[in-house]
Amino acid sequence: MSHEKERPSVQTSLIIPKPRGGRAHYATWGFIVLCVFALYHMEQSWNHAAENITFYFMALQIGALLRGVCNFVEEIWHVQSRHRSSWWRVVVACLSPSLRCHTLLLLVSVCAYMALFGETGLQLFLDLILVCLCQLLSFAFGLQVRSPSAVEMSEICEKNNRNVSHGLAWSYYVGYLKLILPRLKDLISEFNRANNNLLKCKETWKLHILLPVSCEIYDDLQKADSHIQYWKDLPALQLDRAGTKWRSYKQSIYTILGEDKKLNYCIVEYAPPLQSLYAMSQDESAAFGREDRLEQAQLFCRTLGEILQRSKECAGCYRLIVYEGEDDSHFLSKEILKHIRQQHLEEYTMCEGNHESTTFLSTEPNILISDSELPGPLRSDGF
Numbered sequence: 001m002s003h004e005k006e007r008p009s010v011q012t013s014l015i016i017p018k019p020r021g022g023r024a025h026y027a028t029w030g031f032i033v034l035c036v037f038a039l040y041h042m043e044q045s046w047n048h049a050a051e052n053i054t055f056y057f058m059a060l061q062i063g064a065l066l067r068g069v070c071n072f073v074e075e076i077w078h079v080q081s082r083h084r085s086s087w088w089r090v091v092v093a094c095l096s097p098s099l100r101c102h103t104l105l106l107l108v109s110v111c112a113y114m115a116l117f118g119e120t121g122l123q124l125f126l127d128l129i130l131v132c133l134c135q136l137l138s139f140a141f142g143l144q145v146r147s148p149s150a151v152e153m154s155e156i157c158e159k160n161n162r163n164v165s166h167g168l169a170w171s172y173y174v175g176y177l178k179l180i181l182p183r184l185k186d187l188i189s190e191f192n193r194a195n196n197n198l199l200k201c202k203e204t205w206k207l208h209i210l211l212p213v214s215c216e217i218y219d220d221l222q223k224a225d226s227h228i229q230y231w232k233d234l235p236a237l238q239l240d241r242a243g244t245k246w247r248s249y250k251q252s253i254y255t256i257l258g259e260d261k262k263l264n265y266c267i268v269e270y271a272p273p274l275q276s277l278y279a280m281s282q283d284e285s286a287a288f289g290r291e292d293r294l295e296q297a298q299l300f301c302r303t304l305g306e307i308l309q310r311s312k313e314c315a316g317c318y319r320l321i322v323y324e325g326e327d328d329s330h331f332l333s334k335e336i337l338k339h340i341r342q343q344h345l346e347e348y349t350m351c352e353g354n355h356e357s358t359t360f361l362s363t364e365p366n367i368l369i370s371d372s373e374l375p376g377p378l379r380s381d382g383f
Helices: 010-015 023-041 046-083 087-095 098-117 121-140 150-159 164-194 272-282 290-310 331-354
Strands: 207-212 228-233 237-241 244-249 252-257 263-270 318-323
Touching: 046 087, 046 098, 046 121, 164 207, 164 237, 164 244, 164 272, 164 290, 207 290, 207 331, 228 331, 252 331, 263 272, 263 331, 272 290, 290 318, 318 331
Parallel strands: 207 263, 207 318
Antiparallel strands: 228 252, 237 244, 252 263
16 A cells, blocks of 8 residues: 555546646648538639648748748857757758758649649749748738747646746655655654654655645745644655755654544645746746746646656655635635544545455354264265
8 A cells, every 4th residue: 555656536536737738739620621611502612722821831931931031030149059069950940840851842732833833933022022021021010920839838848847936846856755765664663662652553654745826825824824723843855955964854753633523643845946936927037927827836746746646756755735725714724624524434445445254264263063972984874
């Protein structure tokens, strides 16, 4: 049970966004079918449609190449600082994938345009000049949609792991969780030997990481919920890190008061990167608004969960508690207790599943004593 992956609860799945699928791509093909269907029923000339489609494709490829050439003119002045004095890097940065894709499509479009409609060289040259002029005017007056939408930008950043949340999640894992989680149970065992086996339930021998999507973090958990009280610290883990000798890492044990007035002991702390996100949203120079903070907090929780699920050395040593703030002053303690009860239930289920079914080999033998002093037959059929 200790090596079982964390299973997100229903509430967590509603808070944390899933990776985007390919529905936009399927919708594109759906609209393509609708357009073809409409042209077919309107009895439009297919030659006329092919001419417009070919010309439009040619215009798109010319526009992509012209944009790359204009960018190349700017990057000439940054060859040393941005491209390590490599002209090939400049070309690839400005024209790729234009260099590979758009040039080929442009040649195909021009050949198809000439083959289908018998354009002369001069007429084709004039058409190309007009296309270039239209594209350049669009660039000059900002008429083209050059920047992706918020959804497209979000998808690009998620697929290429370029979100702020991605870096924060990996930094939190590599610089902290990967160091302390594999050693956590040894520290708890050491603590129990000195404190009369205070933490009895091994299923709760985990670091409970609080992940508020709002990023509102209290340095003192008692201020967040009066039912949460500091108790003691685990033994400190000391490691040499980045030039600091014997850097100390320690976790705190809290008592959680339930509605039944019973005390539950729990190792719990916030995820500090969420505090960094909140601080960024409060600093004007970061240009990081509330909506950005909310999105990055959600992606941080998802990314951290994915990283920990793939980590074998951290398996069974953590519990992610993702939640949204509520008006209830004791919401946090109730949320933590809910996770503790789930872990107790998982332990009980595991113990129940380990009981083997009773067979005649595992039952106590029944000794049969005969009233007769004479030895009886071993066979029960009387022979």
